[in-house]
Amino acid sequence: MKKKNEPIRTCLGCGKKDYKKSLVRLVSVNDNIVVDEKKVLSGRGAYLCYNSDCLTRLSKNKRFLHALRINKSISLDGLFTVILEKIKNRSS
Ligand SMILES: [Zn+2]
Numbered sequence: 001m002k003k004k005n006e007p008i009r010t011c012l013g014c015g016k017k018d019y020k021k022s023l024v025r026l027v028s029v030n031d032n033i034v035v036d037e038k039k040v041l042s043g044r045g046a047y048l049c050y051n052s053d054c055l056t057r058l059s060k061n062k063r064f065l066h067a068l069r070i071n072k073s074i075s076l077d078g079l080f081t082v083i084l085e086k087i088k089n090r091s092s
Pocket of ligand 1 (some may be wrong): 011012013015016040048049051054
């Protein structure tokens with residue numbers, strides 16, 4: 001069987017490239033960031049490994065806001081809590 005070409009994306013935490021399906025997709029919606037769980041939302045997306053180290057790096061580096069075209073200061077605590085839950089669920 002021929003292997004399908006899986007789309008590759010780059011993690012914003014560590015810069016590693018991985019298959020799109022094995023990364024968390026974040027999408028900016030109305031100047032807010034949501035986790036695109038079903039990968040159905042349109043709009044600017046950013047990707048992150050299912051890895052708490054990458055999440056920590058991301059939280060320290062606000063450059064990803066730029067990648068998502070977020071120009072105002074927003075609270076990310078809720079978002080990071082959601083992502084952390086997903087990382088935990090995935091690794092358990
Ligand atoms: Zn990563």
